[in-house]
Amino acid sequence: MTTEISQETILSRTSWLKRLTNGLRILYASPATAVGTTIFILFVLMALFGPMLAPYGFNEQIYTDARQPPSPTHWFGTDNLGRDVFSRVVLGARDILRLSGLGTILAVISGTTFGLVSGYWGGLFDEILMRIFDSLLAMPALLLALLLLGTLGPSENSVLVVILIVYTPIVARVVRSVVLSVKTRAFVEAARLQGESLGRILFREILPSVLPALTVEAALRFSYAIFLVASLGFLGVGVQPPNPNWGLMVSEARQNVSQLPWALYFPAGAIAVVVIGVNLMADGLKRILQAGD
Amino acid sequence: MIMLGTNFRLHNKRLRAPLFLILIALVALAACTGGGAVDEVPPQVTEVPTEEVVTQPEVSEPEQAEEPSSTERSGVLRVAMQPIVNIDPISISSDSEVLVANHVYDYLVDIDPANNPVPRLATSWEISDDGLTYVFQLAEGVTWHDGSPFTAEDVVWTFDRLRNTEGTPTADLYENIDSIEATGDLEVTFHLKQTNPFFLYDLSDNHALVLKAGTTDADTNFNGTGPFKVVNYSPEDRIEMVANENYFVPGLPKLAGLEIIFFNDQTAAVEALRSGQVDLVMRMSTSLFESLQGEPGINTIEIPTNGFDVIRLRSDRAPGNDPRVIQAFKLATDREAIFQLVQQGHGAVGRDTPIGPLYQAFYTDEFNVPERDPEAARALLAEAGYPDGLDMVLHTPDTGGRPDLAAVLKEQWAEAGINVEISVEPESVYYGEDGWLEVDLGITGWGSRPYPQFYLDVMLVSGAKWNESHFSDEEFDRLAAIAGTTLDEQERIEAYHEIQRILIERGPIIVPYFFAQFGAISNQFDGLELKAFAGRTDFRTVTFSGS
Numbered sequence: 001m002t003t004e005i006s007q008e009t010i011l012s013r014t015s016w017l018k019r020l021t022n023g024l025r026i027l028y029a030s031p032a033t034a035v036g037t038t039i040f041i042l043f044v045l046m047a048l049f050g051p052m053l054a055p056y057g058f059n060e061q062i063y064t065d066a067r068q069p070p071s072p073t074h075w076f077g078t079d080n081l082g083r084d085v086f087s088r089v090v091l092g093a094r095d096i097l098r099l100s101g102l103g104t105i106l107a108v109i110s111g112t113t114f115g116l117v118s119g120y121w122g123g124l125f126d127e128i129l130m131r132i133f134d135s136l137l138a139m140p141a142l143l144l145a146l147l148l149l150g151t152l153g154p155s156e157n158s159v160l161v162v163i164l165i166v167y168t169p170i171v172a173r174v175v176r177s178v179v180l181s182v183k184t185r186a187f188v189e190a191a192r193l194q195g196e197s198l199g200r201i202l203f204r205e206i207l208p209s210v211l212p213a214l215t216v217e218a219a220l221r222f223s224y225a226i227f228l229v230a231s232l233g234f235l236g237v238g239v240q241p242p243n244p245n246w247g248l249m250v251s252e253a254r255q256n257v258s259q260l261p262w263a264l265y266f267p268a269g270a271i272a273v274v275v276i277g278v279n280l281m282a283d284g285l286k287r288i289l290q291a292g293d
Numbered sequence: 294m295i296m297l298g299t300n301f302r303l304h305n306k307r308l309r310a311p312l313f314l315i316l317i318a319l320v321a322l323a324a325c326t327g328g329g330a331v332d333e334v335p336p337q338v339t340e341v342p343t344e345e346v347v348t349q350p351e352v353s354e355p356e357q358a359e360e361p362s363s364t365e366r367s368g369v370l371r372v373a374m375q376p377i378v379n380i381d382p383i384s385i386s387s388d389s390e391v392l393v394a395n396h397v398y399d400y401l402v403d404i405d406p407a408n409n410p411v412p413r414l415a416t417s418w419e420i421s422d423d424g425l426t427y428v429f430q431l432a433e434g435v436t437w438h439d440g441s442p443f444t445a446e447d448v449v450w451t452f453d454r455l456r457n458t459e460g461t462p463t464a465d466l467y468e469n470i471d472s473i474e475a476t477g478d479l480e481v482t483f484h485l486k487q488t489n490p491f492f493l494y495d496l497s498d499n500h501a502l503v504l505k506a507g508t509t510d511a512d513t514n515f516n517g518t519g520p521f522k523v524v525n526y527s528p529e530d531r532i533e534m535v536a537n538e539n540y541f542v543p544g545l546p547k548l549a550g551l552e553i554i555f556f557n558d559q560t561a562a563v564e565a566l567r568s569g570q571v572d573l574v575m576r577m578s579t580s581l582f583e584s585l586q587g588e589p590g591i592n593t594i595e596i597p598t599n600g601f602d603v604i605r606l607r608s609d610r611a612p613g614n615d616p617r618v619i620q621a622f623k624l625a626t627d628r629e630a631i632f633q634l635v636q637q638g639h640g641a642v643g644r645d646t647p648i649g650p651l652y653q654a655f656y657t658d659e660f661n662v663p664e665r666d667p668e669a670a671r672a673l674l675a676e677a678g679y680p681d682g683l684d685m686v687l688h689t690p691d692t693g694g695r696p697d698l699a700a701v702l703k704e705q706w707a708e709a710g711i712n713v714e715i716s717v718e719p720e721s722v723y724y725g726e727d728g729w730l731e732v733d734l735g736i737t738g739w740g741s742r743p744y745p746q747f748y749l750d751v752m753l754v755s756g757a758k759w760n761e762s763h764f765s766d767e768e769f770d771r772l773a774a775i776a777g778t779t780l781d782e783q784e785r786i787e788a789y790h791e792i793q794r795i796l797i798e799r800g801p802i803i804v805p806y807f808f809a810q811f812g813a814i815s816n817q818f819d820g821l822e823l824k825a826f827a828g829r830t831d832f833r834t835v836t837f838s839g840s
Contacts, residue, residue, distance in 0.1 A: 061634065081635075082634060
């Protein structure tokens with residue numbers, strides 16, 4: 001039995017490898033996806049090495065340099081309080097990618113668990129859970145987020161909880177729909193007849209079939225999470241100043257937009273670029289994984 | 294084998310994010326509101342007063358235009374203001390509500406831009422030697438917009454209504470009035486229970502517009518004696534007025550009409566001014582104001598005010614109950630830098646007291662706020678038992694420059710080991726359920742008052758209603774009581790000077806700056822004098838010089 005399993009693993013590995021090669025080919029074939037991936041990698045590098053790249057601190061106020069337009073000393077100019085906009089944008093990458101990344105991982109884990117269990121068990125549990133999720137989905141994500149933050153109070157942890165609650169139902173439904181079509185297959189029946197435990201059936205037998213769809217969904221959720229974190233910052237209910245959250249920076253800068261437009265354009269541009277990048281990448285991933293199907 | 298679930302609406306979703314972005318960008322560009330700096334005073338705050346009250350004898354009518362021309366009125370001034378909700382003078386509060394009422398009705402006594410009480414419906418007054426009896430002579434030939442004559446009874450009725458209506462700010466304000474009587478057709482006498490050196494200012498409270506005796510429809514109708522008559526009021530849109538041909542001051546108003554056009558958004562109002570749809574905007578953020586400077590056809594006006602933001606530390610519990618901690622906060626703060634960054638140099642630098650330079654004799658620069666010294670602050674904190682510094686939450690409303698102020702403070706204080714986490718809250722949350730009176734560290738905005746006693750009485754005296762810092766100091770209380778009751782001007786000046794010394798030395802408050810009030814008007818109009826409270830601005834003497 002051990003050999004069987006390892007063989008299976010090897011098989012699935014090769015198929016993954018094949019898909020990845022296929023995927024890379026498609027990725028290279030499609031300039032849009034290539035651009036998206038490159039953007040994403042650049043932003044991740046920015047998040048990782050931001051403190052090394054940024055010439056100033058995120059709340060460092062250079063009293064004498066306030067309200068300067070972009071120049072060789074301040075590439076993106078300075079804001080009304082004399083903070084270097086370039087440094088703030090660079091340092092903001094870590095915060096926004098960390099929050100949205102972590103939030104997405106949490107939502108994917110919980111959504112997958114709910115989706116697997118609910119799809120596999122079916123029955124009343126499935127029915128009740130899905131209706132609860134339906135009611136959550138009926139509300140626009142941002143509205144739900146505002147309601148939750150109003151209750152929890154603004155903080156980083158609240159933002160994580162919001163992403164978790166807003167995206168869990170969406171992930172769960174994607175996973176569940178795959179589970180429903182897989183659970184009647186012979187190999188699942190066989191596993192059940194062999195007396196494998198529930199966890200083993202769910203996570204070793206069914207989960208691999210769910211993974212491709214889940215990967216695409218996770219990438220998409222990630223891009224929406226970035227946007228959600230920025231939007232909440234913009235509305236002033238997420239992270240608090242002087243945090244260099246891009247959305248918060250846009251919101252602060254709009255008061256001075258007639259005088260200091262650069263303080264608004266750069267963080268707004270950063271949001272746009274990273275969201276579009278991740279979306280392009282997710283789109284490419286989807287095609288890659290469908291091609292491997 | 295991979296079944297992509299039915300919820301795979303990838304395409305529309307992919308489009309959605311960029312769309313949202315564009316939306317955000319549009320909102321950002323369109324709605325650059327600032328949250329005006331000047332008048333976000335905590336709750337309903339009553340108007341209080343300035344100097345030279347007691348000895349004020351007969352005052353001659355000031356704003357008499359000598360030229361007898363009442364026929365040369367021309368021009369309609371279109372003013373952008375936020376929409377009004379309340380019309381009845383007893384319940385007005387926003388500056389646009391006061392502005393409307395101020396031109397439909399008249400005050401008994403008005404306050405000029407230099408904060409002196411001046412005649413309006415009362416042409417002169419006499420104060421008894423014991424300071425308890427005030428006799429006012431009323432203007433002759435005044436008529437209501439409905440044509441009936443104005444008499445002393447109207448004044449008596451108005452002030453009885455103001456002081457006897459439960460739950461109004463004026464009921465508290467006029468508690469000290471013992472009785473009011475009409476002692477002649479055009480003479481009114483007020484009797485006070487105790488001396489009140491600021492009584493003339495109290496009579497000019499924002500709500501104290503004189504109504505016709507027996508009026509019951511003040512919340513739907515505009516029957517005043519004022520310089521303008523309302524001809525059309527469209528809620529949420531505008532209010533149109535024409536000059537009152539029978540106005541009792543000869544030659545006034547000089548305009549043919551006045552239109553208050555309602556704007557919810559400062560940026561929209563400023564854009565309307567640029568494009569010539571309105572002629573005057575009186576409240577705007579510093580950056581909007583700066584963007585208007587040098588704009589052809591528009592004159593910008595800026596006046597200093599007594600309004601300020603205060604950073605206050607609760608002093609009745611740790612850590613603020615240790616004077617060394619209060620000192621550390623004061624030493625960690627650079628007021629000049631804050632003034633330059635947050636107010637862009639408009640207004641004045643503060644000195645940790647609400648008594649600013651505009652109060653002239655009451656103000657003193659004899660006592661100095663210590664120079665910034667973060668190391669000394671750190672040492673004081675260590676001495677007070679915080680060798681690793683302090684961690685606190687700094688609460689601030691989301692209006693005006695307050696979030697910016699918080700960001701600057703965070704940076705300045707960090708150098709001294711005071712690490713604050715900023716909590717930006719909507720005003721309704723910050724002031725809601727008296728939360729602002731509970732928190733340890735907060736930023737509060739106070740509107741401009743013509744007299745400093747108000748600030749002392751409501752925010753600093755032991756047990757005061759809005760004593761947010763929970764400051765309690767015997768010497769201070771004694772001096773504040775003296776300043777608030779003495780009829781001896783010199784004694785009052787000395788008390789105010791001592792009060793400034795105490796607050797600079799040990800008051801748990803930091804006042805980093807005083808606001809400026811901004812206005813911008815089309816160059817087709819002359820003669821506008823802005824007031825610190827925009828609603829009390831007087832359009833009677835504004836003239837139209839355009840074509």
